[in-house]
Every structure is written in structure tokens, then in C-alpha cells.
Amino acid sequence: MDAALHESPARMLARAGIEATPLRLAVVGAMAGAGRALPAGDILALVRRLRPANRVTLYRILDLLVEKGLARRHSAGDRAQRYCLEPGTAGAPHGHAYCVRCGAMQCLPQGAGLADVAALGAGLAMDVLSVEVRIDGVCAACRESKGRPAGAAVDGDPGNS
Amino acid sequence: MDAALHESPARMLARAGIEATPLRLAVVGAMAGAGRALPAGDILALVRRLRPANRVTLYRILDLLVEKGLARRHSAGDRAQRYCLEPGTAGAPHGHAYCVRCGAMQCLPQGAGLADVAALGAGLAMDVLSVEVRIDGVCAACRESKGRPAGAAVDGDPGNS
DNA sequence: CCGACAATGCAACAAAGTTGCATCACAAAG
DNA sequence: CTTTGTGATGCAACTTTGTTGCATTGTCGG
Ligand SMILES: [Mn+2]
Ligand SMILES: [Mn+2]
Ligand SMILES: [Zn+2]
Ligand SMILES: [Zn+2]
Numbered sequence: 001m002d003a004a005l006h007e008s009p010a011r012m013l014a015r016a017g018i019e020a021t022p023l024r025l026a027v028v029g030a031m032a033g034a035g036r037a038l039p040a041g042d043i044l045a046l047v048r049r050l051r052p053a054n055r056v057t058l059y060r061i062l063d064l065l066v067e068k069g070l071a072r073r074h075s076a077g078d079r080a081q082r083y084c085l086e087p088g089t090a091g092a093p094h095g096h097a098y099c100v101r102c103g104a105m106q107c108l109p110q111g112a113g114l115a116d117v118a119a120l121g122a123g124l125a126m127d128v129l130s131v132e133v134r135i136d137g138v139c140a141a142c143r144e145s146k147g148r149p150a151g152a153a154v155d156g157d158p159g160n161s
Numbered sequence: 162m163d164a165a166l167h168e169s170p171a172r173m174l175a176r177a178g179i180e181a182t183p184l185r186l187a188v189v190g191a192m193a194g195a196g197r198a199l200p201a202g203d204i205l206a207l208v209r210r211l212r213p214a215n216r217v218t219l220y221r222i223l224d225l226l227v228e229k230g231l232a233r234r235h236s237a238g239d240r241a242q243r244y245c246l247e248p249g250t251a252g253a254p255h256g257h258a259y260c261v262r263c264g265a266m267q268c269l270p271q272g273a274g275l276a277d278v279a280a281l282g283a284g285l286a287m288d289v290l291s292v293e294v295r296i297d298g299v300c301a302a303c304r305e306s307k308g309r310p311a312g313a314a315v316d317g318d319p320g321n322s
Numbered sequence: 323c324c325g326a327c328a329a330t331g332c333a334a335c336a337a338a339g340t341t342g343c344a345t346c347a348c349a350a351a352g
Numbered sequence: 353c354t355t356t357g358t359g360a361t362g363c364a365a366c367t368t369t370g371t372t373g374c375a376t377t378g379t380c381g382g
Contacts, residue, residue, distance in 0.1 A: 021329065040369080054331050059370065061329095075236040079338075079369060095278070097287055113281035117256075117294055120274035126258055127299040134293040135282040143288055182360065201338080215362050220339065222360095240338060240369075329378080336371070346361070352354085 006032055012085070016070040026050050027061050028070075028085070037074050037082030037096055037105040076105055077136055093118075095133035101142040102149035108135075167193055173246070177231040187211050188222050189231075189246070198235050198243030198257055198266040237266055238297055254279075256294035262303040263310035269296075 009028035013020045030046035031038060038046075040058060047053045062083050065071035074082045076098045082105045087094065095108040114133055121128040141150030170189035174181045191207035192199060199207075201219060208214045223244050226232035235243045237259050243266045248255065256269040275294055282289040302311030 019328085023330080055369095056332080056371080057330050073238075075238060077234075077236060079240065081369085095281070097282075097285055099287070100290065108281070113278045116277060117274045117296070120256070120269070121258075121296040121298070124258055124296065124298075125301045126260070126296070127304055128296055129261065129298045130296075132293070132295040132297060133278055135278070135285065135287070135289055136291045136293060137282070137285075137287040137289040140286045180359085184361075216338095217340080217363080218361050242338085324382085326380090326382105327378100328380105329376105331376075332374090334372085334374105336369100338368090338370105340367070341365085342363105343365105344361105344363080347359090349356100349358090351356075 012070060016065070016068040018064060018068055018070065022051065023047070023053060023057060024061055024064075026053070027058065028065070031071065031083060031085050034084070036107055037072075037076075037084035039080035039082050039103070041080065043083065074105065074132065074134070076103070076134070078103060093131055093133075095135065097135045097137065097139070099139035099142055099150075100136055101138050104139055104150075105134075106139070108133075173231060177226070177229040179225060179229055179231065183212065184208070184214055184218060185222055185225075187214070188219065189226070192232065192244060192246050195245070197268055198233075198237075198245035200241035200243050200264070202241065204244065235266065235293065235295070237264070237295070239264060254292055254294075256296065258296045258298065258300070260300035260303055260311075261297055262299050265300055265311075266295075267300070269294075 007015075009025045009032060010020050012028055012032070013024060018024065026047045027043060030043050040062060043062070044053060044055060044058050047058065062071065062073070066073050066083070069086060071083050071085050072093075074084070074096060076082055076096075077100055082096075084096075084105075084107055087110060092110050093114060094110045095114060097106040097108060098104075099106075114131060117131050117133060118128075121131060139150065144150070168176075170186045170193060171181050173189055173193070174185060179185065187208045188204060191204050201223060204223070205214060205216060205219050208219065223232065223234070226246075227234050227244070230247060232244050232246050235245070235257060237243055237257075238261055241264075243257075245257075245268055248271060253271050254275060255271045256275060258267040258269060259265075275292060278292050278294060279289075282292060300311065305311070
């Protein structure tokens with residue numbers, strides 16, 4: 001996609017008040033421009049194309065990114081949490097489309113359809129913190145390829161740590 | 162709550178084409194009238210007030226209920242899936258309000274705020290199967306009690322199996 | 323060089339769910 | 353009444369995903 005639209009990983013970390021380290025830059029780089037929310041395992045595989053990386057450290061970095069507001073954590077139908085970068089400008093939430101076949105979780109354009117869900121939360125006798133909207137289904141790629149799941153996962157074998 | 166509003170567990174199973182067994186009746190009974198989506202662990206604890214029950218069998222029963230359309234499985238912010246009975250009449254989806262503090266997941270009234278989310282799914286190059294809407298926040302009970310979480314869990318010790 | 327302090331790595335652990343296989347219950351057949 | 357088949361249940365081991373405690377490394381101010 002159009003790389004010019006994206007801030008550099010270094011700037012993103014700076015904006016969130018997180019000290020830049022090689023691993024953190026690699027993690028943010030892996031998530032940037034994906035256009036979808038990735039499970040920790042996929043992010044780890046992507047980062048390991050560039051450098052060795054420890055599983056636990058990755059989880060700690062992801063926790064930090066979420067805590068500092070740079071990333072969001074989303075639950076899908078399966079057991080793994082997905083992480084996607086907050087769209088640059090603000091904390092406006094966005095929904096996701098989850099393929100129950102291949103596990104891909106596409107980020108949807110901001111604001112789409114979420115307005116009245118947020119309104120719904122307002123009447124709830126609850127301090128609303130966030131709103132999760134997920135559309136489950138079978139993605140176009142998986143609908144075609146009847147056989148194996150379409151974009152099943154990031155390649156690259158396991159191993160290190 | 163008003164028990165007269167609820168179908169009997171036996172009837173629910175019959176309607177879904179599931180053979181009734183004592184355990185299955187107990188499971189459906191535990192879920193019925195809860196008004197919220199319960200994690201498997203809570204359902205197990207409730208069932209065990211009545212009879213011994215095996216963890217694996219419970220998971221198999223829950224899978225069966227979901228497969229036959231009698232129950233729905235929902236993911237929350239934590240690692241445990243929640244299960245709630247489909248409201249009697251139809252497959253109309255409903256959203257949930259999840260308390261990040263005590264883990265309670267309240268079922269919201271049907272239709273509330275989900276109309277345009279469903280519409281959003283229609284434009285998606287994806288075979289839409291279902292729509293998940295979850296409002297995360299801190300429930301009223303937890304907001305008051307600053308100390309320990311409010312409705313933390315179903316009581317009853319672990320043990321059996 | 324020295325100590326402080328954050329980042330990383332490693333091993334063990336934990337929670338939730340799954341798998342394979344043994345057993346049980348019960349009904350139909352002989 | 354006994355045999356035999358089938359689905360439901362139980363049990364142990366395992367997998368996946370994430371977490372915790374603690375050791376090690378690296379960096380920066382003095
Ligand atoms: Mn996203
Ligand atoms: Mn519900
Ligand atoms: Zn797919
Ligand atoms: Zn609560």
C-alpha cells in the first residue's frame with residue numbers, strides 16, 4: 001500500500017512517549033501498514049525475519065503499546081488476541097472483519113457503523129471504556145479456495161526461544 | 162427473575178433437536194435465566210451444585226449447543242469464552258456489556274444498536290455469519306466497590322475431575 | 323570505571339480448551 | 353436374559369496463548 005501515508009515507527013513511538021529500541025521499532029514496523037490486526041505469533045514471525053526476538057519480550061512490548069495507547073488489543077473468535085496500531089490521529093475506534101476460516105482480521109474504516117453502538121453504551125449504568133465491533137464471516141479469498149484456508153498465517157518456521 | 166417467561170430446559174433441547182440427558186438439562190438450566198453470558202468455569206460450578214460433572218463433557222455439551230443454534234459463544238477481553246442461550250424465538254443477535262473489572266458479561270436487549278452494524282457487514286466482500294458487539298467498561302457494582310471486584314464469580318470450590 | 327535502571331532473555335508456570343481412548347448406560351437384537 | 357451396538361461421560365495427557373520471577377545485558381550520568 002501507500003507508504004507515504006504512514007508515520008515512521010520511530011515517530012509513532014516518540015508520539016506515544018515510548019523509548020525506541022531496535023525490537024520495539026521492529027514490532028511497530030511489523031504492525032504498521034498491515035491494515036489488519038495481527039496475533040502475537042504472526043508479529044513475532046515478522047519481527048524474526050529481521051532479528052532474533054524473544055516471545056516474552058514481544059508480549060511485554062505489546063502490553064506497553066496498548067497501555068500507551070499506540071496499539072489496540074482485540075479478541076477474535078479464536079483464542080489469540082490480535083493487535084493493530086491505532087490510526088495515527090486520534091482514539092477513534094474502528095471495527096474489524098474476522099474470517100472464521102483463515103483467522104484474518106481486517107481493520108474496517110473508522111467510524112463505520114459504530115456511532116449508534118457508542119450511543120447504546122451511554123444508556124448502560126456502566127462506565128464505558130471502549131466499544132468492540134466485529135463482523136464474523138468467511139473472507140473472499142477463503143470463499144474461493146474451498147480447500148486450504150486462504151491467508152492462513154505468516155510463513156516462517158518456529159524455533160528461536 | 163420471572164420463571165414463567167422461560168421455556169423449560171427440556172423443551173429448549175427438544176426444539177434444537179438435542180437429546181436430553183441429565184447433564185445437558187443441568188447445563189441448560191444453569192444458563193437459562195442468567196441474563197448474562199457465562200464462562201464455562203462458572204457454568205461448571207453451577208452444574209456441580211446439582212450433580213458431579215466433568216469439565217470435558219461440559220465443553221462438549223457447550224459445543225453441541227452452539228452447533229445446534231441453542232447457545233452462542235462470545236469472546237470477551239479475557240481468555241475465557243462466554244456462553245449464553247439464544248433468546249427463544251429467533252436467531253436475532255444481541256450485544257453484550259462486559260465489565261473489565263469483574264468479568265461479568267451482561268446480555269443487552271435484542272436489536273439495540275445493531276441494525277447499522279449489520280448493514281455495514283453487507284458491504285464487505287465477505288460472507289457475513291454473525292456480528293459481535295461488545296461494550297467494555299466498568300459495571301455499576303464495580304464502580305461503587307472500589308476494593309474487590311463486585312460479582313467476581315460463582316462461588317463453589319473447584320475439585321471434582 | 324561505577325552504579326542505577328530499563329530492556330531483554332530464559333525457564334517455569336498458568337488458564338482455557340482439546341484429543342484420544344476407556345468406560346458406562348441403555349436400548350435393540352437374538 | 354444375555355449380547356451387542358451406540359451415544360454420553362470420564363480421565364489423562366496435551367496444546368495454545370499468555371504470564372511471572374529472576375538472571376543477564378546494555379546504556380547513561382557521574
Ligand atoms: Mn484494527
Ligand atoms: Mn447473550
Ligand atoms: Zn479467510
Ligand atoms: Zn463489574
